[in-house]
Amino acid sequence: MVVHEQSALENVVLRFAGDSGDGMQLTGERFTSTSALFGNDLATLPDFPAEIRAPAGTLGGVSSFQIQIASYDITTAGDSPHVLVAMNPAGLRANVHLLLPGAMIIVNGDSFDERSIAKAGYRTNPLEDGSLDSFNVTSVPMTTLTTEACRDAGVKPRDAERSKNFFALGLILWTFSRSLEATLEWIERHFANRPTVAEANRRALHAGYHFGETSEMYAPRFDVAPAPYPSGDYTNITGSAALSWGFIAAAHRSGLPLFLGSYPITPASDILHELSGRKEFGVITFQAEDEIAAVGAAIGAAYGGSIGLTTTSSPGLDLKSEAIGLAVSLELPLIIVDVQRAGPSTGMPTKVEQADLSHALYGRHGEAPLPVLAALTPSDCFSAAIEAVRIAVTYRTPVVLLSDAALANATEPWRIPELDELPVIDAHFANGPNARTDDGAPAFHPFVRDASTLARPWAPPGVAGLEHRVGGLEKADELGHVSYDGANHERMTELRAAKVAGVASSYPALVVDDPQGDATVLVVGWGGTYGSLAAGVALARQRGAHVAHLQLRYLNPLPRDLGAILATYERVLVPELNLGQLARLLRAEYLIDVASLHKMRGAPFTSTEIADAIDAAIREKP
Amino acid sequence: MTTQFVSVTTRKDWSSDQEVRWCPGCGDYSILAALQLLLPELNIRREETVFVSGIGCAARFPYYMNTYGMHTIHGRAPAIATGLAVTRPDLNVFVVSGDGDALSIGGNHLIHALRRNANLTILLFNNRIYGLTKGQYSPTSERGKTTKSTPQGSLERPLDPISLALGAGATFVARTHDMDRSHMQAVFRRAHEHHGTSLVEIYQNCNVFNDGAFSDINSKESRAANLINLRHGEPIRFGANDEFGVVGDDTGALAITTLGPENESRVVVHDEHLANPARAFALARLMVSDHEPTPMGVFRDVDEPEYGDQISLQAAASREARGEADLSKLLRSRGSWHVD
Structure with a gap:
């Protein structure tokens, strides 16, 4: 029996790294879930290549998942991992520069064969050449031990070998004094239709856990206490899920149907996936033929009285620009979500950047101002989505909501709000005439504005007497007829700008974080x-x-x-x-x-x- | 569907107060008149009718209709109208487009609208020229056409909207022309009644930039020889004395031939409802040039599931499977824990 020293820590940064096919994102997510249930505060940073299966064993194919767990409130996944789990030489080489001296490295020793070492770009075996001397390295033959554990379980050798990420997870769960329960339940549920795979994963998980417990070569054990949380129900949430749910909540609180027009693009597609599976909420999702049709259909839905939403990532925003300009001119509610990624052009599809701000602000011809807001954290995506809908509906304007690749995929615990805490959004549809014709008959003029918001009426089809035409041509003030009059155009331009400027009157006051009060x-x-x-x-x-x-x-x-x-x-x-x-x-x-x-x-x-x-x-x- | 009483209307009720600004003599006038006269007969309400257009001369159409309407951006009307139609199945959604709008800049949206089969009536005004930009060749202009942008003649083969629509899997495809109001109205009525996407190509004369583009087909003098009226269930015959007919050859293509006792039995009987679009496609490819006998009428009219209906079915299935929407449950669907 080995006696293990157990150290209590306030926070730990852990990074799983391996080949794209090694299941590192899954391993990270399972550890995240267990830590959240345990009560830690946490933040995650998934990092993976754009290719679905990049060449195995190469640096380009490395997929990583970083998580920080803490007993206090944290806001990032941490700078430098205290623990790196490397499933192959490339996973080690791609991440070792992030580590500070003294960090712990756990590698799958089986993967450090000559060929894999060379493929990762090492000239000599890093486990033997002294280059890792400043770290605390443990080499565990994970593949061998996993295959061994799965023997006689009716598992195909290939499936057994693939379970080695669960071995790593088991080992890490032991290292952090966590129970296997949640993971076992998840395996049960997730692989219900593939009992042999479930069995292989279970065995691998136990093998890893027991290895930690019994092996003399493996000593350290950590304990990170739960963080103090305000009372309430909590869930782990990614930015993409929070955005999706925020829009569903906005639809719920406004009583309007939600229509999403979208074209698949990394890293925004998860919103399309999430909303596609929520049709019981009256959500309609439309996978369009391109980015242009996606935003176009959302505009059509908005004209019909739905919350028109389109989601994309950076290059997609380029394509939507023309239609967004139309929405500015039509003065219809529309929400454009841009999950920003590194550009220009195709850039780095899975990597974070926030370089679309200028595009969101100015990326349309003519004077075409619109409100732009940005979500701050994964869980803030929920309220940012509701706020975007509030502004769009109240001011009858397209709104750009900026997220990014890091927010979209990152996870954090989130206190689930009570439904009555959520703001109410009033669509305030036009329901009758708002003007008179020259001869005094009641009439509907689609560009008569609300005195305080300068918003025009939103009059979806179906109401007799409110038939009206809108279009991208300049409209006569109030009447909405086509007008090429210069003075009218200047007035309409100024009105549209004043309307958007007026959105600021609905913001809460800014809060500066300045605890000392004397910062310069x-x-x-x-x-x-x-x-x-x-x-x-x-x-x-x-x-x-x-x-x-x-x-x-x-x-x-x-x-x-x-x-x-x-x-x-x-x-x-x-x-x-x-x-x-x-x-x-x-x-x-x-x-x-x-x-x-x-x-x-x-x-x-x-x-x-x-x-x-x-x-x-x-x-x-x- | 319950029958509702719709009050009696006239053309005036369907006309907006805006002055129509097409060039005098434009074929668009007769299309507008045909539709404004037809709509009162369709037992539909103005407030439940929406015209959506893109850009081009034809795209001004919604401004002249006293219905709801959107004049949008170039080529995108089918996409915008799809968003409207699927969220508002109670509406009659018409798309008005032209050959440049629908087939050039908006070609992608058109084919995808046609294959999805949402409940849209697409009216494609084909004048084989860019009118609003003052006379460049269009995707349907004949090869060799001399225009401002093709002083030596255009090099491109024209696109045939009917063939394109059939290739895209359209469920209702028809052609009519601006010289025959009653034919237009009959076709428009059928297109409106079709549950799904219907595409109507309308030969429309641009008397300023492409005058007489179709006169070899539809002028009073040419009709007998060059206009083939498609009638469901009838042999496809034409000519002043019905002396010509359409017959099949061994390759599956159709050809025009002079009829006599020896081949009369081989004349193709028109069937709009064939599941296989090959026959309709062969009809669309009858003409070798623009001055030859041309079929008019309904090429294809088949029942396929309508897109919006299927969306509703999926929503109902989701409610069935997961129960009524519960936001509180949704927010806990990824696992939750309680902190005291």
């Missing part, structure tokens, strides 16, 4: 970088810096209290996963000299990158 440097971010910036700011504070943080959800119109907040600080640092698109906007709007920090590596900022930039900004302050 303000970090301003937007959207999905919330987690990494909050973690970076926290690290800078640990180092002694006094720094404030503000994360923007509303990008157009900008919040009315933003200018005064920016003016309070001596220096404003704007970190973005683009070359400074928000920074340029802030400079233009507020005539202040913000400092831009950019990263274009298809990965979120690390806490260290942000904390270092804050340190530099404090040193450089005027």
Whole structure:
């Protein structure tokens, strides 16, 4: 019997890495689920290639899943893994640079044969050449032990070998003092129709767990206590699921049907998948022939009185631009979700970037303003979706909602809201004449505006007396007839702009995170970088810096209290996963000299990158 | 469906107060008149009728109808109308398009609308020219056509909308022309009554940029010789004395021949409802050039499941399988835990 030392830790960052076919995402998700049930706070960062099966054993084919678990509130999956599980040499080589000295590495020793080592680009075996001496390396013959465990179970050798990720999971569950129960239940459910595969996975899971318990070569064991959570029901949620459910909730709270027009594109397709399976909620999903038809059909649905939604990722937004311009002109509610990925062109389809801000703000011909908002965290996607619908419906305008590849796939625990906590959205359909003709008869004029919101009436077909025509040609103010009159065009242009500008009057006040209250440097971010910036700011504070943080959800119109907040600080640092698109906007709007920090590596900022930039900004302050 | 009383209307009720701005003499006028005169007879309500168009001369059509309407963007009307039709099965949705709008910039949307079979009536005004942009060749212009953009003649073979529609799996395909109001109305009525997507190609004269494009077919003098009236269940014969007929050859193609006692029995009897579209396709390919006998009428009319109906069935099946929608349950569907 080996006596294991059990260390209590506040947080651990763990990274699973292997071939695309090794089941690393699944392993990570199962560990996530178990940790959530245990009560840890957590954040995840899946990272996988665009190819479905990239060449086996190569660096390009490595699929990784990083998770941070903690006994306190965390916002990111962490900078540097404390534990790396590498299922093959490529998984090791692709990730070892992330580790700090002393980190623990667990490898599948069976995979370190000459050919695989060479394929990963190593000249010598890293397990033997001393290059890993600064780490705590354990080599476990996972393939052998898994195959052995599955012997006599009626499992095909190939299936047995494929179960080795469950061996790794079992070992890690033991390492973190977690029970196997939830995983066993999941195996039971998931492989109900494939009993031999279920059996192989069960055996592999137990084998890994027992290996940890009994092997003398494997000593450390960690314990990460549950995090304190406010009371309530919780679930683990990804950004894509939260967005999907947010739209269903918005439909529920507005009493309007939800129509999604979409064309498959990574990493936005998960929203299409999720909503396609929810038809009992009256959701109609339409997989269109292209991005243009997808947004077009959503516009048609909106004209008919549905919540018109279209979802895409960056290149798809290019194609939708023309139709979005039409929606601006028609003044119909429409929601465009852009799950941003690295561009330009096809770029890096599975990697995060937030370089579509300028496109969302300006990417249409003519003066075509529309509200733009961005979700901050995976769970915030839920309320951001509802907010996008609220703005679109209230102001009769297309709204762009920006998410990104990291938010879409990342998981975090989320307190499930009570239904009556959700905002009510009133579609306020036109139901009768709103004007009179020259000879005094009641009439319906489709461009008569609400005095406070400047919104025009939304009058879906079906109501007698409200028959009207709308189109992309300029419309006469109030009447809605085609008009080529210059003065009218200028007035309509100004009205459309004023309407969108007025959306800012419906925002909640901005909240700056400035606990010391005497910070001179303000970090301003937007959207999905919330987690990494909050973690970076926290690290800078640990180092002694006094720094404030503000994360923007509303990008157009900008919040009315933003200018005064920016003016309070001596220096404003704007970190973005683009070359400074928000920074340029802030400079233009507020005539202040913000400092831009950019990263274009298809990965979120690390806490260290942000904390270092804050340190530099404090040193450089005027 | 319950029969509802629809009040008696006239053409005036279906006409908007907007001044019609097509060029004087344009074939669009006669199509507009045919439809405005027909609609009062269809037992439908104005407020449940929507005209959706793209861009082009024909696309101005919705502005002239006192119904709901959308004048949208170039080529996209079938997609926009699909979103409307599937979310509002109570509406009569018409798409008005032209040869450039439907077959050039919007070709992709047209073929996918046709194969999906949502309840849309697509009216394709074919004048074989770009009118609104002042006279460039279109996808249906004949090869060698001299226009502003093809001073040496166009190099492209024309696209035949009927063949395209049949290839895309359209369930209702017909052709009519702007010189025959009663034929237009009969075809429009059938198209409207068809449950699914119907495509009607309308030969339409652009008297400014392509005058007489169809006169070899539909002028009073040419009709007898060159206009083949398709009638379901009848042998396909034409000519001043019905002296010509359509017969099949060994390759499966159809050909026009002069009829006599020796071959009269071989004349093809027109059947709109054949499941296999090959015969209808062969009819669409009868003409070798634009000045030869051309079939008019309904090429194909078959029943296939309508897209919106199938969407409703899937929604009903989901409710059946999972019970009525419960948002609270949905938010816990990925597993949840309680913290005190």
